[in-house]
Amino acid sequence: MKVIVLGAGVVGTATAYFLARRGFEVEVIERQKGAALETSFGNGGVIHASEVEPWSQPGMPIKILKWLGKENAPLLVRYGAIPKMWHWGLKFIANCTEERFHANTLVNLRLALHSLGVLQQIRAETGIEYDVRTQGVLKIYSNAQSLKAGIATAQFLSGSGLTYSEADVTECVRRVPALKGTASTLAGGIYFPRDEVGDCHKFTTGLAERCAELGVKFHYGTTVHGLERGGNGIAAVATSSGTMRADKFVASLGSYTPLILRGVGITVPIYPVKGVTITVPGEAWPERPPIPVIDDGRIFGLVPLGERMRVSGSAEVAGYDTTPSAARCAAIVNNVISVFPDFARCVDQRTAKYWAGVRPVTPSGTPILGPSPIANLFIAAGHGHLGWTMGCGSGEVVAAMVAGEQPTIDATGFALADH
Template identity: 55%
Template sequence: MTILVLGSGAVGVATAWYLNKAGQDVEVVERQPEAALETSWGNGGVIHASEVEPWSQPGMPRKIIGWLGKESAPLLLRYGAIPHMWRWGLDFSRNCTPEKFRTNAAANLNLALHSLKSLQEIASEAGITYDRATRGVLKIYRSIASLDSAQRSSDFLAQHGLLYERVDVERCVALEPALRETQATLAGALYFARDEVGDCHKFTQGLATACAKRGVRFRYGETVQSVETAGGHVVGVVTDKGRLSADTVVVAMGSFTSPLLAKLGIRIPIYPVKGISITFPRGAWNSAPQMPVIDDSKLFGLVPIGDRMRISGSAEISGYDTIPATSRAAAIVENASFTFPEMKRHLDLSKARVWAGLRPVSPAGTPIIGRTRVRGLWVNAGHGHLGWTLACGSGRVAADLITGRNPGIQVPAPQGAVIATAA
């Protein structure tokens, strides 16, 4: 019997790859005409163990309330979204204790390291090129207090395998000469040498091609309308083009996983948080950064991806809207221009791609991987801001669980109606 994977973002295609390698007959259903055209298209581009801390952290609920209605807020909760996400918000608040924050961060790091290894293995085996760069990531800080705080968090994660180095301003500029012009504003940085860069869209499309060569079938341009069950077991899905039979279904539809399974009375606590990226050609900007720079105080990342530059940032809770707000995009550009004044001479927004995607965020800030109470119905979603980082490892873990194998790592704690154990 065919296993149906719903969704062809990075997580869904990685799941299909590993299920196929395990000897399963796999079919992927995707509403878009190609793979990776939604949230996997324009993410920040960094595969980083350095960003595994969940947004559900001590003090965050109070900050979000204080940011209500402020367009410049790093995480903007729109008033109109509140009635639709109050229950998710309560679950989010419950995960903001110091103990849960540390547990969830460690779980993400564990999966991130597993995922980086899996990504490298897939790319080598399948021969995928995706603008990979391995110069590491530099996270810059403008006060000693904020740098000390970040180091304390990194020290905790270092106990679980995170590698990092605290560097002074002189070393910052040595690592990334593009910071020379504003070095007087810096207090120092944390350097994460293991982090990598890659184009998630290119990788996922390359992996989809590799999957197809191995016999995975892709049903593009087909929208899933519902999942069918009988006697407590999944029996197939209904799409806008008909019915597909299956005794195993994996829902990897990012933020759209929750509304689909709600039709079955299954609550998957995922809510969309919109992020914005601006991609533009490097062109004649010869002094552009050669490595990703994440600015702690200005809350953006500037990442070189092949011959392009990508600025990413912003978090906006506004339901399922994917239109990038002009004010939010302008704020990102202004913040990046403070750190890199030369950038404005080379960024023509009329020629740039301003994009918005929906991060599927769970209350714990960890992905939701496991089976539901319906036999044969599985979930692999809720990766939040770490979808590209965790995709390959999550696909591998999900395939192991579905086929009854030990994943070899601790699976993130179950959330909602998901049970993170093998059938």
């Protein structure tokens, strides 16, 4: 049986891998010249079950209104985007209740923990090198109230498998000596020992090579124009390289999934939210953090990737634009320097790489995995800021569904109808 996967990001490539492992004939269609060259290319780099809370949470709608027009806002909604997203926005607001937020967080945690195990399995099987670090993640807080709330959330999630330990200021500095100079500004932190770090692009490229060894055929540089109906399902994909036929299809196109599926009458509640990262050489800062540091108040992540450092911390609703905003990049860098002054040594305009991609966000903040209303068409998209965290597990779950098998985890909450 032949399956075509649309999209060679981390989710699509992982899906192809697990389909090929099951003996399917698999082809992958990707408009870029290689795997993981869009949203999976320059993401934050952390595989973190500790950050599974959706953006749709109590109090967020009021915050977004206050942040309108502010270039340094953690989540900026451009005025021009509002008319196009009102329906999605109403669903987002509906998911901001305490009850929905807790339920959606637990759905994400279930998949994130499963995905971490699957990633570790793939790593052991394939030996892919991708700047992996397995020493955990430290989340720091600048005020006692936020720290208390963070600990309460971690305690709540620990009942479903999250592992954490509280860290006073001394412990934070012990784990990350580079915090010593600004220790007086900290209230404490939380350490998450199971979180990992790795370069998503390197991993996905390596996984695509393993897929090819299993017989998967990649059609790079090929744009999907639409799906063609036939009988009771999808018969083919219309592409820039001609029509391609298969028995089953998996749409894993990230933020572009709704644009393709609406052509066959399927509404997918995914909206693009731009994120930016700045990647710099780390050699100018020998005392740089050995593990990722997530700053709760200033909302940035500082992540070691091999000999590089990557900074993330921005969300901007601006349609499908992927141009890094100079003002927002500068705001992130300044936030990092306020905690780690020596980071300024690394930010050389000649070597700093500024990148932006659009995260596929659902109103619930949970991904869509599984069958569509069309019998032989499946969806694997909508992971928001957790694509790297959930990618491998999503591929394994969707491959099982395509094969007609029961997924290895409870799939409640992932269906299109749940969104």
